[in-house]
Amino acid sequence: MKIYDFLIIGAGSAGCNMAYFLHKENKSVAFIDREAIAGGASGAAGAFLSPLPGKTNPYNSLVNDALEYCLDFYQNLLPSAVDKKGVLRVANGNFDKDKLSQNSMTCEHYDTKKLHEISKEFMDIEGYFYENAAVIEPVQICHELTKGCDFYKKDIKELCFEDGIYTLEDIKAKNIILAQGVSNSLVKIPYMQISPIFGLRIDVKTTTKVPFNIHKSISVSTNKQDGTLSIGATQERHDSAKMECLTTCDKCAFYEDSDEMQTQTLLKQAKELIKLEDLEVVKTYKGARATIKSYFPVIGKVVDYENSLKKHPCIKNGTKIPPEMLEYYPNMYVINALGSRGFVYGPYLAKILTQNILHGEPIPKEISTQKLFYKMARKS
Ligand SMILES: Cc1cc2nc3c(=O)[nH]c(=O)nc-3n(C[C@H](O)[C@H](O)[C@H](O)COP(=O)(O)OP(=O)(O)OC[C@H]3O[C@@H](n4cnc5c(N)ncnc54)[C@H](O)[C@@H]3O)c2cc1C
Structure with missing residues (x-):
């Protein structure tokens, strides 16, 4: 069975732009939506x-x-x-x-x-x-972005990760990108309150x-x-x-x-x-x-909130623990909170996230998952 390099959950502006940039870097990409390509907010957008x-x-x-x-x-x-x-x-x-x-x-x-x-x-x-x-034309754009990637119409209820591979029914992938818009996240991301x-x-x-x-x-x-x-x-x-x-x-x-x-x-x-x-x-x-409250979008590796705090409870008191020492869900990334400007942000954020995943380029602090994690952890 084929194992994709990347599997994207959500076929809106966020997911489709991710598919485009990853595919352009010669990665094999599948993407999934319970509705259709641009079946969520992206199909409703103006899109101005x-x-x-x-x-x-x-x-x-x-x-x-x-x-x-x-x-x-x-x-x-x-x-x-x-x-x-x-x-x-x-x-x-x-x-x-x-x-x-x-x-x-x-x-x-x-x-x-x-x-x-x-x-x-x-x-x-x-x-x-x-x-x-x-x-x-948002729907036409989303279709164009995903040419060369495999689309599956499925409603994903949970993620299964074993031996370094995610398996979602008959689809296998090494990495997961969550691009779910307003839907309930497939893993707990309490610091990103949509x-x-x-x-x-x-x-x-x-x-x-x-x-x-x-x-x-x-x-x-x-x-x-x-x-x-x-x-x-x-x-x-x-x-x-x-x-x-x-x-x-x-x-x-x-x-x-x-x-x-x-x-x-x-x-x-x-x-x-x-x-x-x-x-x-x-x-x-x-x-x-x-x-989210700040109106900034969010991209990056998905920090495992509970396990990061279990490992470094001192974060709550303000002790600085660098991002690389936090706990993360394996090979999992998120792109979300695009607010009212999903088609303005889509290509720009997807490019930054792709460069980060594949080439280790930094993500600007204000849109990183870590920024939100630290903010919530310190409050707690
Ligand atoms: C009325 C309206 C007008 C807008 N006008 C503009 C505008 O003029 N300009 C602009 O730039 N932006 C506009 N926006 C905002 C823009 O539409 C959004 O920012 C953008 O669509 C967000 O894209 P997304 O991919 O994050 O979310 P979505 O497009 O909502 O995509 C998320 C997808 O994930 C799928 N999904 C989630 N969970 C699962 C699961 N477990 N299994 C399978 N599928 C799942 C959903 O079905 C959905 O299709 C507008 C939005 C609205 C509602």
């Missing part, structure tokens, strides 16, 4: 690739570095699935005018007059135009031509090849203490009644930006974003 303005800090630097990287990456991977026409950011509560204008990303102020020259349909708004922004943020996005038909993406608290995309636009997305927190977060929100009773309300909210917010003539909602997508 936009900068994060504001004075430079570690978080927006990570986002904007990842953005620069992913724009080139997707354009080389599948140009037909990428529409790079830029984004107009309109000030709102989180992003006032000062924040929008002060940042490392080049932008241009568009006043109402200029916007009306571009399209009569713009409402009386103004904003900052960023050239480096795009919208992509909190789902539910969201709804719609595709609409309209006769209005939207020249570029527009973003205020929601985004309206430029017209796609078939003329439709994406509008998204809402944000609602699940009470995950009360129920397990399912991969496909379509099957989740919790939100059954609120679709129509959320669709109306999206349409109302879109119409405050641009007049959309002959509007018809053609499709609704739902998903849950995986986030």
Whole structure:
């Protein structure tokens, strides 16, 4: 029986990007999903690739570095699935005018007059135009990323590791990558507390031509090849203490009644930006974003929390034990908590993690599993 070098659990942006980079390094790769390729949050994504303005800090630097990287990456991977026409950011509560204008990303102020020259349909708004922004077709991208890798549709309930090999029914692999999004992790990772943020996005038909993406608290995309636009997305927190977060929100009773309300909210917010003539909602997508408290994504070897603390109880008192002395689940890695920017982060993080696994390149501290481990261990 074939033994794969890597088996990836989860076929979203995280898992598919990992498959791409590992396969590119001539590793044999299988990937598994209980739904389908991009059957979770990744299939619901807008998927907008936009900068994060504001004075430079570690978080927006990570986002904007990842953005620069992913724009080139997707354009080389599948140009037909990428529409790079830029984004107009309109000030709102989180992003006032000062924040929008002060940042490392080049932008241009568009006043109402200029916007009306571009399209009569713009409402009386103004904003900052960023050239480096795009919208992509997430499902097509995920399929393209995984060419050359073997896909299995399975719901994995547990992992079995024996004699240096993971065996999942009839699939064997030397290494496991957990890319599970909001689903319950297959091993205990208590320091990575995933909190789902539910969201709804719609595709609409309209006769209005939207020249570029527009973003205020929601985004309206430029017209796609078939003329439709994406509008998204809402944000609602699940009470995950009360129920397990399912991969496909379509099957989740919790939100059954609120679709129509959320669709109306999206349409109302879109119409405050641009007049959309002959509007018809053609499709609704739902998903849950995986986030942690800090909003940073997480990648790296999976630290075994309990056994690390058993071996080094002094960590709790603040004694510094280097990462290489911690206990890890064997040959197991995680990539998760991509939040609302899974397609911005995907290629960038997967490249860093692949370089780390195969060539020992370091992982930036703020996105490492170890950082979260130490934080929780010291608190305990
Ligand atoms: C409405 C909405 C709009 C969004 N808009 C954008 C956007 O504009 N731009 C952007 O960059 N991002 C956007 N996002 C965020 C983005 O979609 C996510 O960050 C990204 O999809 C996360 O990818 P992932 O691979 O971590 O998770 P997922 O795509 O959820 O993939 C995880 C997969 O793992 C599978 N899985 C888990 N456990 C198991 C198991 N035990 N056995 C088998 N399979 C398993 C699940 O079925 C799932 O398919 C949006 C998200 C939502 C919900």
